[in-house]
Amino acid sequence: MGRDAIYPGSTLGIIGINRNGAALIAAAKKAGFNVGVYVDRSQPSVTKMADFTIVGAMNDRAKLTQFGEACDAIIYQTPNVDSRVLHFLSQYAVIPQGINALEIVQDRLMERAFLDQVNINIAPYVTVVSLDDVYQSIDSIGYPALLKPIQRGIGENSMLIERQSDITRAADFIDTGTYLLESWIEHTNEYTMTAATDGKDTEIFPLAQLHYNDKRQLISVATPANIHDDMLKEMQRIVKSVAASLEYRGVFSVNFYVTSTGTLYVKNIEPGLTSIANIYDVTANVDQYEEQLRSAVGMPLHVITPLQIGLLMVVRNYQSRAIQRQWLLKNNWQFRFFNDVGDDDQAILGFVWVTGGDNLAALKNQVDDTEVWNDQA
Numbered sequence: 001m002g003r004d005a006i007y008p009g010s011t012l013g014i015i016g017i018n019r020n021g022a023a024l025i026a027a028a029k030k031a032g033f034n035v036g037v038y039v040d041r042s043q044p045s046v047t048k049m050a051d052f053t054i055v056g057a058m059n060d061r062a063k064l065t066q067f068g069e070a071c072d073a074i075i076y077q078t079p080n081v082d083s084r085v086l087h088f089l090s091q092y093a094v095i096p097q098g099i100n101a102l103e104i105v106q107d108r109l110m111e112r113a114f115l116d117q118v119n120i121n122i123a124p125y126v127t128v129v130s131l132d133d134v135y136q137s138i139d140s141i142g143y144p145a146l147l148k149p150i151q152r153g154i155g156e157n158s159m160l161i162e163r164q165s166d167i168t169r170a171a172d173f174i175d176t177g178t179y180l181l182e183s184w185i186e187h188t189n190e191y192t193m194t195a196a197t198d199g200k201d202t203e204i205f206p207l208a209q210l211h212y213n214d215k216r217q218l219i220s221v222a223t224p225a226n227i228h229d230d231m232l233k234e235m236q237r238i239v240k241s242v243a244a245s246l247e248y249r250g251v252f253s254v255n256f257y258v259t260s261t262g263t264l265y266v267k268n269i270e271p272g273l274t275s276i277a278n279i280y281d282v283t284a285n286v287d288q289y290e291e292q293l294r295s296a297v298g299m300p301l302h303v304i305t306p307l308q309i310g311l312l313m314v315v316r317n318y319q320s321r322a323i324q325r326q327w328l329l330k331n332n333w334q335f336r337f338f339n340d341v342g343d344d345d346q347a348i349l350g351f352v353w354v355t356g357g358d359n360l361a362a363l364k365n366q367v368d369d370t371e372v373w374n375d376q377a
Contacts, residue, residue: 005298006073008032013071016081019338025049027289038067045339058085068092075296078272079105096296101248101271106152108180118241120266125182131171137181144184185265187257193235194253194277196291196301197243203301205280221279221312251292279312282353311354311363318345322372332356
């Protein structure tokens with residue numbers, strides 16, 4: 001994947017964008033690049049800082065050609081863009097991240113084969129194509145199990161099977177294609193390790209611990225996570241071996257489960273930028289946007305140094321009044337709010353960074369005392 005550097009003044013295209021896209025566009029503009037964005041529906045509050053935006057379907061060849069020809073390089077911000085779209089765009093512009101990583105993570109079977117190959121502990125699974133298969137395989141997998149489509153789409157579902165009587169409900173769920181039946185790993189903790197790789201060097205951000213509510217909504221991210229040194233080293237080994245085998249340049253994350261007995265499992269790999277890694281905006285000397293940009297344009301990665309401990313809290317629409325009170329009170333909180341979030345109570349309204357001091361437990365207590373997130377505990 002040898003290529004020339006892309007200098008300021010060139011045009012960087014971004015596709016597969018979400019609410020964090022505005023921060024990526026801002027980083028690229030600050031570094032002196034022209035920025036073009038391709039979206040399948042108009043999102044002016046995210047894209048308004050770009051030099052141009054093309055709105056078109058992901059299979060609109062004429063519009064994709066127009067986009068590709070206007071860009072020197074194109075990066076994807078999230079893995080929610082079909083790898084075939086990038087294959088098409090690669091006729092016109094450089095795709096610095098490569099396409100291999102997308103193809104792997106968009107196919108759950110390929111992803112598991114990849115993880116097996118780099119010698120990583122994953123949940124036991126089998127492939128199934130019919131209800132009959134589910135009945136026959138469930139004993140080898142055990143309850144509870146998750147049924148997931150092999151192709152990872154946008155907004156696709158998985159189904160939890162907790163007992164035999166649940167299997168009949170899967171009749172509606174399995175329509176066509178191949179599915180993965182995977183053992184559900186009962187876990188006590190979840191972690192994410194985010195890194196940047198340029199194909200040679202890999203820089204790893206401090207480990208983050210995740211907290212979800214019962215509905216599997218992300219509530220908070222804490223860093224640096226406090227775990228046993230042996231486990232931290234093993235996570236770093238895994239991240240480095242993923243970086244070495246993925247044929248990818250840019251920021252990526254590996255998501256982990258840890259069971260009550262201390263067994264480590266890999267949940268999945270995520271190429272691109274995540275909401276979780278926004279924690280590093282204030283806790284490390286460089287953020288994910290800057291590292292993504294550097295790897296895309298051929299600069300060396302910035303060496304990552306932890307600056308301070310911190311919590312990232314996710315704010316949803318229904319908490320808007322409560323968070324406005326804190327906005328006037330807290331001198332150690334930083335806020336980012338999104339426009340155009342719609343009326344859905346559960347939509348993400350913004351993020352809050354809580355820092356100061358050197359004790360995560362004290363920061364968590366401060367957050368708990370506000371009661372903004374208490375109904376989610």
